[in-house]
Amino acid sequence: MALLFQASARLAFGLAVLLVPGFRPAWPLVLLVLLLLLSRLFLALEGRKLASLGLALGRPWFRSLGAGLGIGAGVIGASALLLWAAGGCRPAFNAGASPGAVAGGLLFLLVPGINEELTYRGYSFQRVLRRLGRWPALLLLSALFALDHRANPNLAPGATWLPLVNIGLAGLLLGLAYLRTGSLAMPIGIHLGWNWAQGPLLGFAVSGQDAAGLLLPRLQPKPAWLTGGGFGLEGSVLCTIACLAACVLVARARKAVCNQALAS
Secondary structure (H helix, E strand, C coil): HHHHHHHHHHHHHHHHHCCCCCHHHHHHHHHHHHHHHHHHHHCCCCCCHHHHHHCCCCHHHHHHHHHHHHHHHHHHHEEEEEEHCCCEEEEEEECCHHHHHHHHHHHHHHHHHHHHHHHHHHHHHHHHHHHCCHHHHHHHHHHHHHHCCCCCCCCCCCHHHHHHHHHHHHHHHHHHHHHHHCCCCCHHHHHHHHHHHHHHCCCCHHHHHHCCCEEEEECCCHHHHHCHHCCCCCHHHHHHHHHHHHHHHHHHHCCCCCCCCHHH
16 A cells, blocks of 8 residues: 555646646646645545654644754754854855845745655655564665656766655655654654755755755865765765754654554
């Protein structure tokens, strides 16, 4: 069923493209509706409700979302600070950036983040979790998460493996966040905070996609494995260090609530 959901999610992406040809900003919204419908269908076959996926909205959910935002932004902020300290980047303010655009980046990145969490930490992850256990779920879905980014632009020649390793580590962090909370709120928050801090705030490329931010990071003539090159901070070994540290902290954190997937 987990594989069937993954196949269906890819068909949903293709359908979203067909439904809104030439209007790229609408893709994520259409895809979100399709993924929610798919999730509801697969859960209904097991006699479960959509909220059991980790979408039981309420104050605890939004608190967890906020905590995730801080974690995701913290990982990227720490990576950027390490890069600046290592002489790999010189930051400058972007005179053309506006606070409204930086804040609006949160809304722009929210729906794509939800879509990826529904795809990789939603039904499939939780199904594997119940059937095979934590580590198989963490490793399998994190590997799939990384492999699905292999076609992203600006992968540096000779350093292609490092961005994918870091994306896999990010997937591990997101999976651990689900296990700590039993909710998709913290993974969604981490995903959003990570991308927002990297792009609209600090001005680095986001998974190879160019982004304009409040700052202009001027990369110095250093190896791509240090600076991340055109792929962004996710291509840097410094991001590897920061993400590993975050994984340890989240794994050791006190469990916030009972895991819904294991309890059902």
